[in-house]
Amino acid sequence: RQRDTSQWRVYLDNDIVLNDDDMNAIVEDTVKHLSFGNKEHPFKGVFDGQNHTVKGLNYENKVLDPERDTGFFAETDGATIKNFLVKDANIWADFRGGIIVGKAVNTTFENVMVMESTLHVTCANNMLNVITNAGFEGGLIAGELDGCNLYNCEVRGGRAVNNTTSGVQAIGGEGLYMAAFAGYVKNSTIEKGMTDVTNKYDVVIGALGGNNVYASGFVGCMAGGAKIIDCFSTAQCYSYAASYVGVVAVTRAWTGGLAGRILSEKGNELVRSHFAGDLSSRQYNPIAVIPI
DSSP states (O other): OOSOOTTOEEEOOSOEEOOHHHHHHHIIIIISSSOBOOSSSOBOSEEEEEEEEEEOOEEOOOTTSOOEEESSEEEEESOEEEEEEEESOEEEEEEEEOSSEEEEESOEEEEEEEESOEEEEEOTTOSOBSSEEOOEEEESSEEEEESOEEESOEEEEEEEEEEEEESOBSSEEOOEEEESSEEEEESOEEESOEEEEEEEEEEEEOSSOOOEEEEESSEEEEOSSOEEESOEEOOEEEEEEEESSBSSOOOEEEEESSEEEESOSSSOEEESOEEOSEEEEEEEOSOBSSOO
C-alpha cells in the first residue's frame, strides 16, 4: 500500500483457502487493513487470477477506526483485473466497499466472478450525524466505478446488506447506494454482466431524517456516462426506510431492477439488458413535521 505498482504483473498460480487465523495474521501483522492499494497508492498493475479461486476472504471493519474503500483491492487506477473468482467472502466496509474493489478508476475487469459472498457497507459516521451523513456506496464487484470497462463479470449467490441506525441526523445526508454489482457508476461500460443475489437495505433514522436510500439488482446509481449492455439480473431487492421523527426531512427508499437511480437522461445507456428478479420496499414515517 506504499509502493508504485504500475509495473506490477501479479499471477495467481493456485487456489487460496483462507481461515480466520490467516485473515487475522494478514490484517494485524502486515498490512493493517484488508486491501491492496489505497487512495495515495492505488493498485495500477495487472492482476491475473488465471482462473483460480480465493476462498474465505473475511474481514470485519473497526467501528472506532473506520477506513473507506474495502475489498480485495481498496483502490485501483489504470489497473487490469481478470480471470479471478472470489468465493465465500464476508466483507464489512465503511462508506465505500466491494468484494473485488472499493473504488476503481480507469480499470479493466475481465472474467471476474463473486460467488456466495456477503458484503456489508455502513456509513462511516452512522452513530451521530450532527451536520450531514457521508452516505455510502456498495456493490459486490465494486463500490464505485469511474472510467472503467467490465466484460463478462458475474455475481452468483450471496448478499449485499446494509443495516444502519442513525441516532441524530441534523440536516440530512448524501445518497445511500447499495447494489448487487456496483454502487456508483460513471463514465464506465459494463457488458455481459450478471447478478443473482439478495440485496437487503434497512435504514432507520432516529431524530431528523433526510436520506435517500437506493437499492438495485445491478447498479445503485448511473451517474453519467454509464453504459449497461447485454446484462441480466435475477436479484431479490428489498429496501426499508424509517424516520421516527422527520422534523426537517424524511428518509425515502427507492428500489430498482437494473438501476436504483439515474442522475441524468443524457450519457447513460441501458441496452438489451433485463431484470427478472423481485423488488419490494417499505417506508415508515410516523411523525413528519414537514409534509413529505
